[in-house]
Amino acid sequence: MVSLLDPVILQSILLIAISGTLICIAVHFIPVGGAPAAMAQATGIGTGTVELAAGSGLVGLITASYMYSSLPDPQSQMLLILASGAMGSMIMIACTMLMGSMVYAFGVGVPFASAQVKNDPITGDRQDLYMSKGTQGQGLPTVCFVSGVIGGMLGGIGGALIYYVLIGLYSQSAIIGTSAAAVAGVFTVGVFYVNSVIPSYGVGGTIEGFHDPKFRRVLPKDAFTSFCVSIMCGIVAVLIAGGM
């Protein structure tokens, strides 16, 4: 029997809501260009928001869960677990973007250009001159790459935090205590997908990163929606541990 008004339970639900919001914010940082980017007709990675955010976050989940199981007293090492999740996600997204860049540069033959800024805010390179005719930019300029890495970091922290909260909760449960890691892992994947889908509606399939005007326009609404939805996810996650 679980009381939803218990301070520990309330804190767990709040942490899950914060994690979900972090994942939602992370998706906005990741430069995804969807189908047009797969044809080198838009800046960013040539896939969907959900695919990439989930893919990178899940690698973070694996590294965080392994860190959790390796540490002697994991519940007192929250920051370390979050950092390992962030590291796994950042490495996944950075490797993917680097190899994607190589395909754009050597397989397709296009210079990288952002359609949203005249000069790259990090390198200062001109962008508009390098945009080929009839496209919305192409490839992964440095600003998009850095934005993607930040997104990976936030997503990894979000995923690791959900796992950290849930495994702490589930390992004390009489019902699912023996398979706490499995249930916590599956639920983390679920929350990841929920919060990766929500921003897809806001960004409309493509976003270049933090320098894209769309970022500021849609982020507050998406983050609020995600927070509300994640609270619901948190309540359900807590009830799984012991019923109502």
Next chain:
Amino acid sequence: MVLDLTMSMAILALMGALATIAGCLEDLESDVGSQSNPNSQVQLAPQMGFLHRIYNKAISGEPVSNGLSAVTAGTVTVVLLDAKFYPLMAIVMGAFVGAIVLGIFATTSYAGRVASQTRFKQPLYMDIMRYTTPSIIGHNFIVNFCLVSLAYIQYEILAYPFSIPFLALIWGITAGAIGSSVGDVHYGAEREFQNREFGCGLNTSLSGRIVRKAESGLRNSIDNVWFCAKFGGPATGIALGLVVFLSSWPATIMQPKTPADYWKTIIVGLLIVFLLIIGNRLVEYNARKTYGPYKEEKEAAS
């Protein structure tokens, strides 16, 4: 299981190799079946009057369909392991079942998609279905074998807290995400529009006008996978191999014991990310110097 440094590095190298093969074959499977974002052009072509002989399966997003076959393979493997099968045999049989499931989805998906294009006069070529579907199953079998082997190593030897099917699911989704992000660009932006000058950029007005003639005869999906195996597939494989290798390498090489040691592995991981950012900058610089700019300054201002 406690491993010394040499054995840990050997295991890590094996995992990296398995992931590299899985990533490469995953991308090639999506190319031979024409899945994910580039398939939008294959789907669009008949609507623009360009009938083609390219396989057209888009079961779902690439990570999800790949995760499905990997988790099916992982589940069957665990069942067989419980029945005291030899691990290698169990993984092979599990991978085969996962590949057959994907093959069934590919067949129904191809037939369904082409049937929905009847009014554009796109034929359903039975020879394409007969020749290409086994190739999809074959590619996916190798992907499943590598991913489930990876999951088996992580579960049995490295004592990861997740079960084999769940690890296979996560690696399947990740392989699909990387294949969709890396290798598919080579198929979508280069192979489908190979009649355009290399480095000229692809105008949006070209959408749907895919190349339909092969090096000899009419182009089919086997021709596409032949081309993508030269660059897109291996690039995807290297990406997934790097993810598996680099995410575990700091902890393997440093053999951490205390939280302070673990923090050092995180710092090494961050340094790797920083090096990857510099790597991307070098690639960007090279591409801009080689192909651009497309416009003069005055033209851009107007």
